[in-house]
Amino acid sequence: MKPRKDTPYLDLFQIIGLKLKKKADESIKELGLNAQQGKIIGYIYENQETELIQRDLADRFHLRGASITSMLQGLEQRGFIERKIPANNERQKNIYVLPKAVELIEDFNDSFQKVEDEIVQVLSEEEKQTLKELLIKINERL
Amino acid sequence: MKPRKDTPYLDLFQIIGLKLKKKADESIKELGLNAQQGKIIGYIYENQETELIQRDLADRFHLRGASITSMLQGLEQRGFIERKIPANNERQKNIYVLPKAVELIEDFNDSFQKVEDEIVQVLSEEEKQTLKELLIKINERL
DNA sequence: TATTGACAGTTAGTTATCTAACAGTTATAC
């Protein structure tokens, strides 16, 4: 007598993911960026000395190359980042943040930290640790 | 010396959510529907005796009314569902699945179950139980 | 070394979501 339909993990992950996206978007809306753009700018900032290319962003954020192209074109036109073709490989583009973006990084890291805190506010230290381990284990196999 | 930027829970939930969405979409692609459409048809099927309206779907799936309108228009045009204005309230529309959709429900419930199993395959029974409790607790407060 | 395949990025077109403004219906309050 197995249940005909019951996918609590799938449903919970979908709903929590959606709620977090909306919260994160809302929290940095006033900066004129959405959460994805904020996360990407932060990641570029931390990795721009490593000859970061668009491919790396696609891998890290699980997006398609075309989506990265489109997003970076937008950020470049608005003066947040720049892309330079490196001398040693003309099919790549290295990515760098510009001052206009650097100024905002602390702000949206604070905002993201607040959302982060909201997630785990109801958990004990031990529960937080357990959850993190379980999430990492799941993510590795997915 | 607090870490300048560290949001592992936010990041893990976003990535896992994205991976699950892609897996679920892929798993029922051959039926000509995406995961969200499948989930919604399943939900309508289980609740159509309760005078289900679009507002209910928006609440359950955390989508805007406009998104529900657009999605249901598509499903209605393709003959999966129908919407009827009830006699007692002309501003609402009750929603019902049509045979063409009912035929598919078992298929995509099986597909969703496979994705569900993938999520927890690496966890022990005890870990599964713990995870479910933590996710429910988080979702309630978010 | 010339060909072929893999790789990095772009473009065009599609889709699902969103917000804002709106129409019509029902409920509330004076």
Add this chain to the structure above:
DNA sequence: GTATAACTGTTAGATAACTAACTGTCAATA
């Protein structure tokens, strides 16, 4: 009872993701 507010759904327009087809570059190999 009428005016106003709240509710339900729709439309129009924007955005961010996708796939498929493409250009150009680099690497492997025969």
